[in-house]
Amino acid sequence: MSLKERIEEDLKKGMMEKNEPAVRALRMLKTAIRHAEVEKGNPLSDGDVIAVIRKLIRQRKESIEAFEKGGRNDLAEKEKEEIKVLESYAPPEMGDEEIENFIREIINKIGASSPSDIGKVMKEAMKDLKGKADGSRVKEIAEKVLSKKE
Numbered sequence: 001m002s003l004k005e006r007i008e009e010d011l012k013k014g015m016m017e018k019n020e021p022a023v024r025a026l027r028m029l030k031t032a033i034r035h036a037e038v039e040k041g042n043p044l045s046d047g048d049v050i051a052v053i054r055k056l057i058r059q060r061k062e063s064i065e066a067f068e069k070g071g072r073n074d075l076a077e078k079e080k081e082e083i084k085v086l087e088s089y090a091p092p093e094m095g096d097e098e099i100e101n102f103i104r105e106i107i108n109k110i111g112a113s114s115p116s117d118i119g120k121v122m123k124e125a126m127k128d129l130k131g132k133a134d135g136s137r138v139k140e141i142a143e144k145v146l147s148k149k150e
Helices: 003-017 020-040 046-069 073-087 096-110 115-129 135-149
Strands: none
Touching: 003 020, 003 046, 020 046, 020 073, 046 073, 096 115, 096 135, 115 135
């Protein structure tokens, strides 16, 4: 069963069980997947769906910060509930050490030698790390490793 099918089934199940946080999060996720498919022009792979999930989790975390600053803890709690639901569909992200080892392999493979090669390294790295690690963390680690190469 694909990830999209699992989400669809869990949405139906959540509706029958009247699990409002799950229904709210899964409807939002389903809509985001549909938008991504329209943008892409064809159905998303499980890796692409995971990337959409990670994006939504990141958005929820930003919203939580804003709600807490604004004193709207009730809305922040709703966002936290949605994050719990979304995280159940995404595999755990890679740790910094794993990312760094992966980046080192890519740097050796493509022969990158300076921070100016960051574009090449990122292009190659994100092919395999999409959905497994946050792109900004990967870039930060790649820049650190490349700056030591000089």
